[in-house]
Amino acid sequence: MLLSNPQRSRHIDLREAQAIRPPMTLPKEFWDKLPLRRDEELREMLRNPAGYQPEAIAAAQAEWERRGLPPERVADLELKDRAEALIAQEPLSWAGRLFAFMFALTLWPIICALYYSGRGYKRKAREFLLSAAACIVTLFVLGVLFSVLKLGQ
Numbered sequence: 001m002l003l004s005n006p007q008r009s010r011h012i013d014l015r016e017a018q019a020i021r022p023p024m025t026l027p028k029e030f031w032d033k034l035p036l037r038r039d040e041e042l043r044e045m046l047r048n049p050a051g052y053q054p055e056a057i058a059a060a061q062a063e064w065e066r067r068g069l070p071p072e073r074v075a076d077l078e079l080k081d082r083a084e085a086l087i088a089q090e091p092l093s094w095a096g097r098l099f100a101f102m103f104a105l106t107l108w109p110i111i112c113a114l115y116y117s118g119r120g121y122k123r124k125a126r127e128f129l130l131s132a133a134a135c136i137v138t139l140f141v142l143g144v145l146f147s148v149l150k151l152g153q
Contacts, residue, residue, distance in 0.1 A: 026055050034063050042067075043077050088120050092127035100128045104135035 037060075045052055045060045052060075092100075100109045109132035116125035 026053070026059065030056065030059070034059060037063070039067070039069065039073065039077060040080070043081075047081070084120070089123060090121075092124045092131070096124070096128060097131040100131035101135040104132035104139075 042060050042064050045057065046064060049057045096112075100112070103109060109128055113125040113128045116122075116128060
């Protein structure tokens, strides 16, 4: 169950902003949008800091602490993270493999692989491309076999 903190304000007053906003190179737009970010977005920033400036991570950490989320909410976010990690590890369904195999000579396997990859499902993206490659190899082998059989007649 998602719980919200009734004391949590979406707007920072001037004293709070000065307390968590040391002189940094981050644009004003970042500071304006930081308090409006959802808890999930802040958690994602803190869990995957590679794509952010160190100042942005420090600001996100300060905002996270300022919100003072109850333990139930933090536990709920951790549960969602674990569920997403389990889903990301699942293999591609047989229907997905069949789709990739049947439409290997179109752009659909690439589009679907990019979709899965963008959502963090690296295994599914890889298996989608492998299924499409299996079709292409099968067509090549069948073409060679038919050519050899035709030459042998």
